Amino acid sequence: MTSRPKCVLVGLAAREAFAASPALTYAIALARHHGACLTVCVLPPAFYVPVTRTGGSASAILRSEIERLEETTRQTARSAAELVGKAGVSCIAEHTLSPLEPRTDRLVRLARVNDVAILDAAEAGNDLQKTAIEDVLFDSGRPVLIVPPVGGNAIPRRLAIAWDGSARSARSVADAMPFLQDAETAFVVTVTDEKDLSRMAPGADLATHLLQHGVGEPRLETLAAINGDAAARLRKFVKDESIEMLVMGAFVHSRFRQAILGGVTRSLLDDVPVPLFMAH
Template identity: 60%
Template sequence: MRCILVGIEAAPEFVETPALEYAISLAADCGASLSLYVFAPPPSAPWPMTTGSASAWLENETERLEQQTAATTRAASKLVSQAGVDLVAEHANALFEPRDARFVQLARVHDVVIFDAAAAADSSGRRVIEDMLFDSGRPVVLIPRFAGNVSPRRIAIAWDGSARAARAVKDALPFLIAADLVVAVTITGEKDLSRMAPGADLASYLARHGIRNCKLATLAGAGGDVAARLRLFVAEEDVEMIVMGAFVHSRFREAVLGGVTRSMLDDTPVPLFLSH
């Protein structure tokens, strides 16, 4: 990896998020450059109903956006500089521009995107994650509160033999090659896996990339809850990263995440490497 993108949200008081901390450490570990994008903060008050009030609201919110995005960018840039990592920083500068349009543009010219898993808790943050997955063409690593090692030694691949899972494996090779152990986990009970590419074929593919210590695990989903079974496996086996393909349904021309993907977004215990 040579170029990494991380996104954080502007705030009145700067706090180093798990994603920013992880991205800085990863860039330092890989000798990569880091790009930072600071999102606009949410409005402090709803849009007023009267014309006179609207003018004052617009002036106040514009000033607030400029102050908070600039201050957050300066504070985050200082942390990156202290780590000796090359940085390019950019922040939102208009109230009514699409929230993640520029972020998606930037993602397309980076190797990987780092984002906070906690962002999935609200609709605007989840929309950013979905747009990144389905519009950028780049993988996203979602970072939970306790991120752990930026060079994970034990990685689990959620393997269902699909094109999405295969794409995720290919995108995650820099992490997989550096790991001590890779486990391809297939969980039964949710979908028909009779036509999937066997895990043994995946192990052969990984071996050709120098990944010799690859194990296969087939588990029964607990009541069909694949995400819960995967989280349990992660805890039992001290897994430090999950690699999986992001499944999407097409509904009314909108992207709707599949149930397992959505559940893992809501509660991932370790960094979650997603690709579509």
């Protein structure tokens, strides 16, 4: 995303009692700031086949449950579109019509034709949201912004790049360039003692690249991992420096979709400290 975002996607989980999630609030502010069109994609609730002992028709009960979930999904889409419209932002609202369809397929396809996808961080035990984040992150080919429950500043002034010199890190920096160019302060942070960085592209070289792209005076930081825990060191830096967005590549240990996420990636996704701008 080398230019300003003009097509923004936000994924929402359907709920019977609608309330703007942190991701929706963030997406509205980002789209309004850049004059972007906001697409809202509503994911259906979890579907469980009901079990009855009353002698009722199983097919009738199943049909009733599907209709209830579809109505919840439609209503969430309508309510979200109304909220976006009131904010003066152009909006397209979509939802999966049947909970029997693969839950994230439409979201992933939409992410491929948008500049950035914005999703709420997954709370503990919310495996459906974790799956949605991973599907978009690893299957869309586009960057993902993950917003913590406390929300965040959609126009961040203090950013940090978690830089390990990898192709994933380079891709995340390129995609996050509009945010970096607007920032007042940008840090290039390298955490040592967690993995071999001997072949990495140096942070100083990245700083030169950022300067050439109009990012003012990037600040280099080399930090030691806390007892080998790079994620813990990044969290401490984010807190100490009042960072408003963390830019990083998403690491996975295997080419297979069932692969185990890298330790830093999984740790930060499990406990999102500030909005995470991630690419793979």
